[in-house]
Amino acid sequence: MNNKRENFGSRLALILAMAGSAIGLGNIWRFPYLVGQNGGAAFIIVYLVSCFVLVLPIFMAESIIGRRTRLSTFGAMKKLAPGTPWKWLGLLTVITPLLILGYYSVVGGWSIDYLWKACTLRLTHDTAGLFPIFISSTWEPLFAFTLFIVATAVIILLGVKNGIEKFTKFCMPTLFVLIVAIVIFGLTLPGSSEGVRYLVKPDFSKIDAGVVAAAMGQAFFSMSLGMGTILTYASYAPENENIMASGIGTTFADLGFALLAGFAVMPAVFSAGIQPGEGPGLVFDTLPYIFSQMPSWIGAIVSIVFFLTILMAALTSSISVLEVGVAYLVEEKGIGRVKSTIIITLIGWVLGIFCSLSFGPLSGAKLFGLTIFDCMDKLCSDWLLPLGGLLFTLFVGWYMSKTDVRDEFTNHGTTNVGIFNVVYFLMRYLAPLGILVVFITNLVL
Numbered sequence: 271m272n273n274k275r276e277n278f279g280s281r282l283a284l285i286l287a288m289a290g291s292a293i294g295l296g297n298i299w300r301f302p303y304l305v306g307q308n309g310g311a312a313f314i315i316v317y318l319v320s321c322f323v324l325v326l327p328i329f330m331a332e333s334i335i336g337r338r339t340r341l342s343t344f345g346a347m348k349k350l351a352p353g354t355p356w357k358w359l360g361l362l363t364v365i366t367p368l369l370i371l372g373y374y375s376v377v378g379g380w381s382i383d384y385l386w387k388a389c390t391l392r393l394t395h396d397t398a399g400l401f402p403i404f405i406s407s408t409w410e411p412l413f414a415f416t417l418f419i420v421a422t423a424v425i426i427l428l429g430v431k432n433g434i435e436k437f438t439k440f441c442m443p444t445l446f447v448l449i450v451a452i453v454i455f456g457l458t459l460p461g462s463s464e465g466v467r468y469l470v471k472p473d474f475s476k477i478d479a480g481v482v483a484a485a486m487g488q489a490f491f492s493m494s495l496g497m498g499t500i501l502t503y504a505s506y507a508p509e510n511e512n513i514m515a516s517g518i519g520t521t522f523a524d525l526g527f528a529l530l531a532g533f534a535v536m537p538a539v540f541s542a543g544i545q546p547g548e549g550p551g552l553v554f555d556t557l558p559y560i561f562s563q564m565p566s567w568i569g570a571i572v573s574i575v576f577f578l579t580i581l582m583a584a585l586t587s588s589i590s591v592l593e594v595g596v597a598y599l600v601e602e603k604g605i606g607r608v609k610s611t612i613i614i615t616l617i618g619w620v621l622g623i624f625c626s627l628s629f630g631p632l633s634g635a636k637l638f639g640l641t642i643f644d645c646m647d648k649l650c651s652d653w654l655l656p657l658g659g660l661l662f663t664l665f666v667g668w669y670m671s672k673t674d675v676r677d678e679f680t681n682h683g684t685t686n687v688g689i690f691n692v693v694y695f696l697m698r699y700l701a702p703l704g705i706l707v708v709f710i711t712n713l714v715l
């Protein structure tokens with residue numbers, strides 16, 4: 271069965287696909303509002319440190335498992351640790367993507383709806399109340415969410431090379447050009463320098479345990495770690511790929527994009543005199559207000575470009591989430607790719623319906639005071655992704671033999687031998703410790 275497996279055609283294709291998974295709503299929608307809620311530049315610095323100390327070792331751990339076994343998560347665990355409870359980690363990484371697919375696609379649907387609103391010039395005049403009315407309605411967000419999840423499924427149906435590789439190769443450079451265009455535009459707005467200052471001048475007194483936990487959680491979510499996405503993509507890596515190089519490439523791409531998104535959003539927010547700590551509505555609520563204040567033809571162009579960017583970034587991430595479940599059904603249950611895609615999409619769709627309705631008709635249904643959508647978001651980014659990440663690093667750092675890990679890391683002794691010891695140390699000690707900090711802080715706060 272392994273011989274029939276598709277692989278990415280080149281290193282570039284692998285990095286673009288991994289970066290495509292990493293760069294998404296987490297960068298454009300979540301990162302700017304978290305920066306706004308957690309004190310600006312100080313949060314960004316903690317985030318930068320988290321990316322290299324915490325995220326890169328876990329990224330390497332997932333890459334090592336995926337490339338060594340060339341299997342999806344469940345099969346990989348069974349192969350490397352037969353007859354042990356480690357197979358439950360495989361199962362965890364099948365369940366988490368299903369939950370993420372549901373609620374992530376709801377926000378993906380918002381970006382489709384807002385792109386449509388931008389194209390029909392709905393964002394060039396009074397947008398007051400538009401967002402709350404939209405998300406609390408029943409059918410419009412449901413329809414947009416369904417379109418989004420079906421689009422994700424269609425790309426996955428085309429396969430690893432023809433679907434994921436072709437789509438990400440087209441989208442990633444385009445995304446970069448689009449976001450740079452928005453940043454340049456944002457910087458020309460009057461008063462935008464205040465927003466730039468907010469992003470580059472750290473106030474270290476703002477850093478507390480909550481800020482550190484938020485930065486670490488965001489780093490996890492943003493780098494698609496802890497649920498086997500990177501593991502699955504690494505299992506399609508070309509034979510002699512230097513996995514450290516693809517890890518560093520993906521981390522820089524993701525970080526760079528998050529910072530660009532910050533510079534695309536904050537200067538405009540400050541220029542309009544809006545509070546940066548607005549929360550999740552920052553991008554969908556606040557930016558349309560700013561677009562509506564511009565001369566209408568400029569507002570029209572900028573809003574179309576902006577929501578197109580969000581939509582493309584969201585799709586290159588959602589396909590990676592769907593692929594994890596599909597790869598599991600194809601490899602472990604012997605179900606065909608088409609049927610597997612339909613099954614996982616349907617489960618994600620049913621879950622997503624509840625998430626979408628939780629902003630409107632189901633807004634009263636709460637668990638621990640949280641709506642269904644918030645519950646899913648919190649459960650995944652604060653608990654399940656860090657838990658998956660913790661188990662992956664413990665597995666590679668403590669269960670696998672150092673010889674095997676070094677062999678895979680260094681491409682059988684041909685590359686990166688020097689840096690191996692540093693990454694191995696981070697994988698064994700610092701990364702697990704960092705995740706424990708996230709857990710304890712989340713429990714206490």
Ligand code: PFF
Nearest residue numbers: 292294295296491492494499
């Ligand atoms: N990294 C994606 C983003 O930043 O939008 C979201 C995501 C994709 C999270 C895949 C987890 C995942 F496995």
